[in-house]
Amino acid sequence: MTLASRFFRQPGSAHLDPILVGLWISLIILAALWIAPFIFIVFTSLKSAAEVMGSSAFSPPADYAWENYSAAWQRGNFTTASFNSIIITAIKVPLGLFLSAMAAYALACVRMRWRKLFFVVVLFGTMIPFQVMLAPIFRQVNAFGLINTYPGIILPYLAFGVPYQVFILHGFFSAVPRELSEAARIDGASHFVIFRRIFLPISLPVLAALFILDFVATWNEFAMALVILQDSDMWTLPLGLMAFQSQFQSNYGQLNAAIVMTVLPAVIVYLIFQRYFVAGLVSGAVKE
Amino acid sequence: MASVAIRGLKKAYGSVPVIHGVDIDIEDGEFVVLVGPSGCGKSTLLRMIAGLESISDGEITIDGRRVNDLEPKDRDIAMVFQNYALYPQMTVAQNMGFALELAGRRRAEIQAEIARAAEILSLTPLLDRKPAQLSGGQRQRVAIGRAIVRHPKVFLFDEPLSNLDAKLRVQMRSEIKALHRRLRATIVYVTHDQVEAMTMADRIVVMNGGRVEQIGQPLDLYDHPANLFVAQFIGSPAMNILPAVAVAPGQLRLSDGSVIAAPPGFPLRHGREIHYGLRPEDVRFGEGLPGHVIDVEPTGSETFLVVSVAGHEIMALAKERLMVAPGDPIQVALESPKAHLFDAKNGLRLRLPDAA
Numbered sequence: 001m002t003l004a005s006r007f008f009r010q011p012g013s014a015h016l017d018p019i020l021v022g023l024w025i026s027l028i029i030l031a032a033l034w035i036a037p038f039i040f041i042v043f044t045s046l047k048s049a050a051e052v053m054g055s056s057a058f059s060p061p062a063d064y065a066w067e068n069y070s071a072a073w074q075r076g077n078f079t080t081a082s083f084n085s086i087i088i089t090a091i092k093v094p095l096g097l098f099l100s101a102m103a104a105y106a107l108a109c110v111r112m113r114w115r116k117l118f119f120v121v122v123l124f125g126t127m128i129p130f131q132v133m134l135a136p137i138f139r140q141v142n143a144f145g146l147i148n149t150y151p152g153i154i155l156p157y158l159a160f161g162v163p164y165q166v167f168i169l170h171g172f173f174s175a176v177p178r179e180l181s182e183a184a185r186i187d188g189a190s191h192f193v194i195f196r197r198i199f200l201p202i203s204l205p206v207l208a209a210l211f212i213l214d215f216v217a218t219w220n221e222f223a224m225a226l227v228i229l230q231d232s233d234m235w236t237l238p239l240g241l242m243a244f245q246s247q248f249q250s251n252y253g254q255l256n257a258a259i260v261m262t263v264l265p266a267v268i269v270y271l272i273f274q275r276y277f278v279a280g281l282v283s284g285a286v287k288e
Numbered sequence: 289m290a291s292v293a294i295r296g297l298k299k300a301y302g303s304v305p306v307i308h309g310v311d312i313d314i315e316d317g318e319f320v321v322l323v324g325p326s327g328c329g330k331s332t333l334l335r336m337i338a339g340l341e342s343i344s345d346g347e348i349t350i351d352g353r354r355v356n357d358l359e360p361k362d363r364d365i366a367m368v369f370q371n372y373a374l375y376p377q378m379t380v381a382q383n384m385g386f387a388l389e390l391a392g393r394r395r396a397e398i399q400a401e402i403a404r405a406a407e408i409l410s411l412t413p414l415l416d417r418k419p420a421q422l423s424g425g426q427r428q429r430v431a432i433g434r435a436i437v438r439h440p441k442v443f444l445f446d447e448p449l450s451n452l453d454a455k456l457r458v459q460m461r462s463e464i465k466a467l468h469r470r471l472r473a474t475i476v477y478v479t480h481d482q483v484e485a486m487t488m489a490d491r492i493v494v495m496n497g498g499r500v501e502q503i504g505q506p507l508d509l510y511d512h513p514a515n516l517f518v519a520q521f522i523g524s525p526a527m528n529i530l531p532a533v534a535v536a537p538g539q540l541r542l543s544d545g546s547v548i549a550a551p552p553g554f555p556l557r558h559g560r561e562i563h564y565g566l567r568p569e570d571v572r573f574g575e576g577l578p579g580h581v582i583d584v585e586p587t588g589s590e591t592f593l594v595v596s597v598a599g600h601e602i603m604a605l606a607k608e609r610l611m612v613a614p615g616d617p618i619q620v621a622l623e624s625p626k627a628h629l630f631d632a633k634n635g636l637r638l639r640l641p642d643a644a
């Protein structure tokens with residue numbers, strides 16, 4: 001039995017399973033569709049202007065034009081843009097996740113009046129698409145005098161990121177057997193200790209998943225940043241990229257180098273944290 | 289170690305009452321088992337002692353100190369849950385040391401307590417494992433270890449053996465009893481399994497529908513049940529209960545019309561309706577009413593028999609080997625000096641006049 005044909009059988013069966021074969025084929029097609037643009041971008045980013053015109057889109061670069069990267073970095077003023085992106089993402093993502101986790105814990109595990117009502121109010125925040133809110137938010141941020149500042153963009157990001165995360169984490173925390181926090185209460189743990197020592201560790205896979213999603217979303221966010229960060233010194237990478245594109249759109253090599261540099265951090269963060277997706281940390285807490 | 293006193297305890301969830309006024313006195317070092325059918329309020333009562341449920345009315349004192357408004361951690365109790373509730377990301381040692389760590393005890397002291405508990409429970413080789421790497425019995429022992437490192441005044445157990453298989457259950461039963469002897473601890477233990485209650489308890493509290501039906505030593509409950517509920521709940525297989533009416537002096541008429549002699553000494557008014565209770569081991573064969581065998585279950589040492597007699601199916605337990613098969617006719621003696629009589633209206637057991 002060859003290695004490949006093993007994937008197409010049910011365990012213990014000698015026959016090819018047509019459904020498995022079909023699933024594998026669709027999987028490969030889907031993967032190819034998703035990867036194709038990346039290959040195009042990476043290849044093009046390493047081609048000189050002449051080679052971009054002269055070769056097919058998916059042919060590998062003949063010699064690597066690394067200078068596309070340094071040129072794009074200079075011309076796009078990426079030093080400032082990546083600094084801004086890093087500051088905003090590095091503050092917003094951990095802070096938002098921490099706030100969401102605390103709120104979700106309170107809503108799931110702390111007995112209090114109006115708990116359901118609070119939860120519904122928070123849920124309401126997940127239902128409003130933020131494009132609808134762009135104009136009111138701009139006025140609000142403007143009224144606070146926060147246009148072109150880090151708080152001016154971080155606060156709305158938090159407001160729109162938290163409800164969704166609270167929703168997810170609330171579901172997860174509610175499923176934690178209540179005996180676990182009761183045992184901790186008897187052991188002398190306060191709510192904060194239960195949160196930090198029990199709930200955060202067992203929800204690491206969920207937190208990692210939310211971290212990745214939020215990191216990528218924040219890193220790539222465009223519309224809100226466009227409205228609130230108007231000064232080019234405050235631009236984030238997506239804004240820098242847009243400006244770069246409108247100025248140098250015929251220079252495909254450098255444009256794609258700029259795209260790669262914009263996307264790369266998100267890819268790296270994804271690769272670092274995806275191993276925490278592996279669940280199973282909760283197994284053994286209680287008998288299933 | 290400590291005594292626990294429960295006075296007029298009530299609990300309602302919203303407007304739904306689930307505990308209707310319970311009084312229990314637990315002595316220092318006593319092993320008390322709360323037993324009753326599922327949903328009768330055992331866990332609720334235990335959780336009120338632990339401080340995990342609020343008290344609607346009444347009072348709980350531990351060692352003379354009123355604990356109604358104390359946090360669980362300030363009540364000097366430890367609890368073992370049915371589903372173990374181990375902290376999944378911590379090792380066995382960390383699980384056991386958590387309470388001491390939170391209490392701010394010194395590291396060396398914590399290590400010593402963990403080592404001692406692990407020694408008692410044979411957990412020493414497992415101290416660095418995570419709960420997921422343990423078997424059910426080992427997890428339950430860790431949960432017990434987490435309780436004993438703290439030297440609590442009272443141990444609370446909520447159905448700790450229900451998730452274990454039968455063999456392990458019997459083994460853990462004697463381990464917990466041995467632990468009780470060794471620590472001389474006050475233990476309140478909840479179970480729905482009357483065999484567990486009978487074999488482990490110094491005293492049993494039988495609960496039903498949020499009330500205490502009877503409190504007493506295991507064999508006392510078996511020999512002198514206060515009422516029909518206790519009579520049928522304690523003992524396995526359960527006591528046979530036959531409705532009957534008192535006729536001529538000392539005579540009872542069963543529902544099919546057959547007449548048997550009442551146990552001696554009861555002054556029964558003619559026409560009084562009662563329930564006649566007979567334990568399976570008090571049924572005799574070879575004389576008495578005609579009946580036939582429905583089922584035979586020989587266990588080797590004894591024989592369980594289901595017989596049909598006087599219009600009822602009766603469970604009997606014979607010490608000798610009976611060579612009978614289903615369908616065989618058999619003579620069944622229902623009369624016994626050990627039979628119990630219960631009032632048909634309120635279910636209370638009738639007492640002999642001199643004993644009353």
Ligand SMILES: Nc1ncnc2c1ncn2[C@@H]1O[C@H](COP(=O)(O)OP(=O)(O)O)[C@@H](O)[C@H]1O
Pocket residue numbers: 301306324325326327328329330331332333
């Ligand atoms: N949080 C709650 N809200 C409402 N009713 C409850 C709650 N917890 C328990 N009950 C009710 O209280 C009764 C006693 O429950 P419980 O103490 O768990 O019974 P047991 O442990 O004897 O099986 C049950 O009828 C149950 O439905």
Ligand SMILES: [Mg+2]
Pocket residue numbers: 330331332447
């Ligand atoms: Mg229960």
